[in-house]
Amino acid sequence: MASVKLSEISTRAPGKLDKEKTKAKTATMLAALDELQNLLYAESKHSVLIVIQGMDASGKDGVIRNVFGNLNPQGVTVQSFKAPTPLELSHDFLWRIHQHTPPKGMMQLFNRSHYEDILITRVHKLIDDDIAKKRMKAINDFEDLLVKHNHTHVLKFYLHVSKEEQHKRLEERLSDKTKQWKYNEKDFEEAKLWDVYMNMYEDCFKNCNTVPWHIIPADQNWYKEYLITEALYTLLKSLNMRYPGLKK
Amino acid sequence: MASVKLSEISTRAPGKLDKEKTKAKTATMLAALDELQNLLYAESKHSVLIVIQGMDASGKDGVIRNVFGNLNPQGVTVQSFKAPTPLELSHDFLWRIHQHTPPKGMMQLFNRSHYEDILITRVHKLIDDDIAKKRMKAINDFEDLLVKHNHTHVLKFYLHVSKEEQHKRLEERLSDKTKQWKYNEKDFEEAKLWDVYMNMYEDCFKNCNTVPWHIIPADQNWYKEYLITEALYTLLKSLNMRYPGLKK
Numbered sequence: 001m002a003s004v005k006l007s008e009i010s011t012r013a014p015g016k017l018d019k020e021k022t023k024a025k026t027a028t029m030l031a032a033l034d035e036l037q038n039l040l041y042a043e044s045k046h047s048v049l050i051v052i053q054g055m056d057a058s059g060k061d062g063v064i065r066n067v068f069g070n071l072n073p074q075g076v077t078v079q080s081f082k083a084p085t086p087l088e089l090s091h092d093f094l095w096r097i098h099q100h101t102p103p104k105g106m107m108q109l110f111n112r113s114h115y116e117d118i119l120i121t122r123v124h125k126l127i128d129d130d131i132a133k134k135r136m137k138a139i140n141d142f143e144d145l146l147v148k149h150n151h152t153h154v155l156k157f158y159l160h161v162s163k164e165e166q167h168k169r170l171e172e173r174l175s176d177k178t179k180q181w182k183y184n185e186k187d188f189e190e191a192k193l194w195d196v197y198m199n200m201y202e203d204c205f206k207n208c209n210t211v212p213w214h215i216i217p218a219d220q221n222w223y224k225e226y227l228i229t230e231a232l233y234t235l236l237k238s239l240n241m242r243y244p245g246l247k248k
Numbered sequence: 249m250a251s252v253k254l255s256e257i258s259t260r261a262p263g264k265l266d267k268e269k270t271k272a273k274t275a276t277m278l279a280a281l282d283e284l285q286n287l288l289y290a291e292s293k294h295s296v297l298i299v300i301q302g303m304d305a306s307g308k309d310g311v312i313r314n315v316f317g318n319l320n321p322q323g324v325t326v327q328s329f330k331a332p333t334p335l336e337l338s339h340d341f342l343w344r345i346h347q348h349t350p351p352k353g354m355m356q357l358f359n360r361s362h363y364e365d366i367l368i369t370r371v372h373k374l375i376d377d378d379i380a381k382k383r384m385k386a387i388n389d390f391e392d393l394l395v396k397h398n399h400t401h402v403l404k405f406y407l408h409v410s411k412e413e414q415h416k417r418l419e420e421r422l423s424d425k426t427k428q429w430k431y432n433e434k435d436f437e438e439a440k441l442w443d444v445y446m447n448m449y450e451d452c453f454k455n456c457n458t459v460p461w462h463i464i465p466a467d468q469n470w471y472k473e474y475l476i477t478e479a480l481y482t483l484l485k486s487l488n489m490r491y492p493g494l495k496k
Contacts (some may be wrong), residue, residue: 042429065320072313074359078322097322174494181492183292201396244429 004205006198009215011162019092025034026226029231029233030070037107041075043241044105046151048234051113054159055197059218063159064219067228068069068109077102080111093117093135094142098199101146102162114139116206122200123193127152135206140210147211153235154211158201161195252453257463259410261471274410276349277481284484285355287424289323292353294399295473298480301453302407303445304435306415308359308465312409315470315476315493316357320477325350328359341365341383349394362387362401363452370448389460395459401483402459405476406449407466411442 013022040046050068052060068076079100087094094114102108121127126133147153149157161169170191173183205213214231218224261270290293290400300308316324327348336344342362350356350368366383375383394400409417418439421431453461462479466472 038426040424061322064322069320070317071318071321073319073321073324074309074312074326074328075358077319078326080322109321111398176285177493178290178491180494183494185495243426245425246428247433 004138004202004215006202007149008057009160009217011160011219013166013217015222019220019222022226023222026222026229029229033071033236034231036069036233036241037075039243040107040239041072041105042243045241046153046239047104048107048235049102049146049154049231050107051110051115051154051156052159053113053115053157053201054218055161055166055167055194056190057173058159058161059221059224062158062221063224063228064109064111066225067232068107071107075105076107076109078109078111080115081113081116090108092136092138098142098164101150102121102152104151113140115208118204118208119197119200126209127189132203134228136204136207139208143208143211150187153239155213155231155235156213157231158205158213158215159224160215161218163191165219167229181193183246207219208210252450252463254408254450254463256409257465259408259413259465259467261465261468265350265471267468267470268475274470274477277477278315281477281481281484284481285319285323286357286489288359288484288487289320289353292493293489294401294481295350295352295391295488296355296483297350297358297394297400298355298401299357299363299404300407301361301363301403301449302466303366303409303442304438305410305414305421307371307409307472308407308468310469311405311472312357313358315480316355316475319355321322323353324355324357326357326359329361329364333478340386342386346390349398350400353401362390363456366452366456367445370445380451384452384455387456391456391459401487403479403483404459404461405474405479406453406463406470407464408460408463413467414439414442414466444467 013019040048052063056061064078068078075083077100081096084093084096094171097110097114109226118127118132118139122129122132129223143154147154168185173179173187214227216227217226259380261267283428288296302308310454312326316326329344332341333342345358345362348356348358364386366375366380369379371378391402395402398452418435421427453463462475464472464475
């Protein structure tokens with residue numbers, strides 16, 4: 001991926017795109033994913049790792065619920081990575097990540113990921129550029145290991161919301177009683193670091209692109225869900241999977 | 249639970265029950281479960297452990313796909329317990345189980361469980377009655393720990409199919425190309441041990457009833473799915489959960 005300027009990429013669907021038709025397409029692909037996932041599980045040749053990154057309130061939880069909530073939970077696992085524990089910090093930064101990579105036949109979702117180790121940590125100056133560079137190399141090597149040594153297909157999504165949309169959603173967390181539990185008093189503090197985050201994300205896209213990133217305009221849920229469903233559908237279709245016959 | 253004779257319990261829905269109306273009820277409850285699960289997660293006071301046991305081809309995978317496949321995968325995890333590994337066997341039989349009990353806010357599904365340690369192991373005489381008795385006590389103590397010390401609500405389901413229905417489904421695994429991958433050459437051998445299995449299940453229901461068992465007539469998927477959805481719905485409704493307000 002060449003240099004990316006996030007401020008130059010729209011956070012919305014193209015104006016001419018028909019919302020209802022797009023939602024219908026998403027529904028058709030989601031229905032087909034049920035069978036494709038069953039094939040993935042039955043064949044047990046490939047696995048899929050889906051990395052979801054994005055700013056606070058960019059809609060990570062919504063994607064998980066609305067796209068992956070349609071699949072068989074026996075074949076999908078979700079792991080959220082929060083601030084590392086003391087035990088996790090006493091290991092290399094990929095130690096806790098590696099434990100959750102998908103076995104063959106399975107889909108694994110990462111709600112945040114090893115990328116936080118070169119994002120939030122850089123924004124808050126917990127690591128310097130030299131360490132960040134070394135971590136980027138390690139991340140590329142790690143993803144290469146998964147891809148080449150266990151038929152793992154890695155889909156990396158950045159949910160691209162605008163600063164304004166983020167602010168609106170954070171306000172909702174304060175006012176909507178069913179969302180207040182999601183609100184963290186540091187949310188608005190963190191939001192002020194917007195520009196630094198954007199720089200760090202851009203640097204990440206530039207340097208960790210052994211597996212390419214999908215930058216997903218995410219101000220509108222229906223468009224975001226369409227693009228992610230489509231990426232997953234296209235990947236699974238391309239694997240030409242078959243039901244195995246009787247065991248020999 | 250007093251003594252149970254499985255052969256005296258029907259494996260089918262009551263004849264007068266309307267299939268379409270029942271399916272509609274299931275759909276209504278499943279839709280409500282989306283919100284209830286979100287509450288469970290938001291409140292993070294309770295957790296739910298769902299244990300699914302049953303003979304081969306009793307429809308365990310189908311329940312997971314059709315009932316729990318409607319929920320947010322971020323709040324549900326599925327663990328299948330197969331033949332224990334050497335590492336697992338070098339620990340007590342509950343060691344590998346305890347690692348997968350649900351944290352607060354989460355639902356955990358067990359596809360087979362610690363009950364295999366007093367079922368298949370007894371059928372194949374890997375353990376004697378004395379060890380079985382000790383394990384039953386340990387299982388009761390263990391479930392008591394979960395219930396009393398972490399607000400875990402345990403739902404235990406036995407999928408009750410008839411011998412004839414099982415045979416039909418195993419035959420399908422041989423003939424249906426999309427199901428052949430599920431077929432194991434030992435399936436029919438194992439099926440011959442039907443009566444011994446029934447005895448061991450009856451002994452299990454009698455002795456491991458600190459948390460009661462739900463015996464689910466399972467020859468018809470629509471009825472099985474209705475009963476399981478209803479049990480889960482009734483449980484979650486009874487918890488009187490509320491969205492927490494802003495963190496203090």
